[in-house]
Amino acid sequence: FEDGDHYNPWLHENLTFWSKFIKPNGILAIHDYCDECPDAYIELHKLTDFKVIALDRRLIILQRFR
Numbered sequence: 001f002e003d004g005d006h007y008n009p010w011l012h013e014n015l016t017f018w019s020k021f022i023k024p025n026g027i028l029a030i031h032d033y034c035d036e037c038p039d040a041y042i043e044l045h046k047l048t049d050f051k052v053i054a055l056d057r058r059l060i061i062l063q064r065f066r
Helices: 010-019 038-044
Strands: 027-031 050-056 059-064
Touching: 010 038, 038 059
Parallel strands: none
Antiparallel strands: 027 059, 050 059
């Protein structure tokens, strides 16, 4: 669950570091996926091994597929 600083470079560093520990079919949830945090949009589109499985207001949930 990522709910740290939602701006780069910190968000990029957190996602790069922690996503490598998520196994196939594992879940990644990120809070503040919204217009007020544009870096969240940018960074999530770079996570090519994940697909969106749920989106509710400011929370997005992704699942690793490989």
